[in-house]
Amino acid sequence: MKFRKIFKTLVFSAFFTVAAQPAAAQDLLARQAPVDRKMKKVDTLALRRIINKENFESPAAELYADWNNDRVHLRNNSLPANFRIDLRDFYMPTPSRVVTSNYGPRWGRTHEGLDIKVYTGDTIRSAFSGKVRIVKWDGRGYGKYVVIRHKNGLETVYGHLSKQLVVEDQQVRAGEPIGLGGNTGRSQGSHLHFETLLNGVPINPALLFDFRNQDVTGDFYVVNSDTYHAESAEATRLRGKMGNGGYTREMVYGDDAPAFNPANEQASSSSSKRSSGRAKQYHKVKKGDTLASIARKRGTTVEKLCKLNGISKKKRIRPGQIIRYS
Numbered sequence: 064m065k066f067r068k069i070f071k072t073l074v075f076s077a078f079f080t081v082a083a084q085p086a087a088a089q090d091l092l093a094r095q096a097p098v099d100r101k102m103k104k105v106d107t108l109a110l111r112r113i114i115n116k117e118n119f120e121s122p123a124a125e126l127y128a129d130w131n132n133d134r135v136h137l138r139n140n141s142l143p144a145n146f147r148i149d150l151r152d153f154y155m156p157t158p159s160r161v162v163t164s165n166y167g168p169r170w171g172r173t174h175e176g177l178d179i180k181v182y183t184g185d186t187i188r189s190a191f192s193g194k195v196r197i198v199k200w201d202g203r204g205y206g207k208y209v210v211i212r213h214k215n216g217l218e219t220v221y222g223h224l225s226k227q228l229v230v231e232d233q234q235v236r237a238g239e240p241i242g243l244g245g246n247t248g249r250s251q252g253s254h255l256h257f258e259t260l261l262n263g264v265p266i267n268p269a270l271l272f273d274f275r276n277q278d279v280t281g282d283f284y285v286v287n288s289d290t291y292h293a294e295s296a297e298a299t300r301l302r303g304k305m306g307n308g309g310y311t312r313e314m315v316y317g318d319d320a321p322a323f324n325p326a327n328e329q330a331s332s333s334s335s336k337r338s339s340g341r342a343k344q345y346h347k348v349k350k351g352d353t354l355a356s357i358a359r360k361r362g363t364t365v366e367k368l369c370k371l372n373g374i375s376k377k378k379r380i381r382p383g384q385i386i387r388y389s
Contacts, residue, residue: 123212123214126143137264140264142262143261143288145286146286147283148217148271149282149283150271153191156189157187158316159255159315160277161179161306162178162269162304163305163308164178165299166265166299167295167299176258177258177267177269179254179274180315185244186243187224187240188237188240188241189237189238190213190219191214191237192213192235194232195211195230195231195234197209198210202249204248205248205249206248206250207226207248208224209224209242211235219257220257220260221256221257222258223248223250223253224245225242225244225253226243229242257272259272266295269298271284280302306385309344311345314345345386346360346385348385349382350382352380354368354380361389371389372386
């Protein structure tokens with residue numbers, strides 16, 4: 064009897080010991096789970112820091128294989144089939160509202176950007192935050208130019224500058240000055256040649272920027288390789304070239320005109336006259352203007368205004384209308 068009692072005691076003890084092991088294991092797993100979650104969170108944060116650091120050092124790295132390439136265009140590349148460009152946090156590269164030459168065919172070759180009227184010495188700013196990839200001189204083309212790569216996948220090109228204010232590999236913020244307007248390289252009259260590239264391929268800046276209204280076209284723009292050409296043509300129609308030259312600062316900048324610099328104005332005027340002979344000049348009609356008041360302001364006569372514009376003295380002019388006065 065005593066032996067049987069001892070045997071039963073041992074059997075029950077062994078049973079409860081075995082039965083208790085899964086519970087203990089479960090308790091161990093339960094205690095381990097929060098630790099695993101914390102480690103996973105730490106790993107995710109570390110990975111995110113690494114990715115952010117890589118993007119900071121080489122913006123849009125997932126789209127571009129090479130940072131050190133010194134070419135503006137990558138001729139063997141093509142547009143992505145579908146790519147969304149974030150246009151938020153932008154800054155207009157210049158307050159100028161005047162496009163003087165469109166993107167597309169020009170003089171037997173492709174003009175791969177927009178020409179924006181600026182005056183020599185006017186401040187040119189980075190359109191988005193990013194990293195400066197190229198700061199160079201091209202005597203047969205861009206003159207003094209700057210190329211910046213942005214985190215949204217774009218690269219922007221600023222050509223014909225009179226002075227470059229940044230260096231290669233420099234980080235810049237949207238709106239930070241990167242150069243001064245000019246007339247260097249293959250250029251006739253001071254202006255900014257402005258390009259937007261995606262994957263090394265030029266795309267029409269008018270798809271993204273509305274210089275006339277000093278704004279972008281939306282929060283995002285989706286590049287679709289199938290519809291790109293039709294959309295580019297429509298963008299040029301809506302936001303392309305304005306007028307036929309000889310602009311005044313008032314017309315170029317409107318209410319956003321930068322401080323007047325006589326030296327800059329004189330340099331730009333001289334350059335324009337050298338390239339096109341006698342410069343044409345225009346007046347943008349404001350509320351309350353009449354032909355007589357415009358003639359007095361511009362030092363001419365009503366008769367000359369009528370002759371230059373093909374109108375009669377009784378012609379009613381309206382605000383926003385452009386009147387040539389020389």
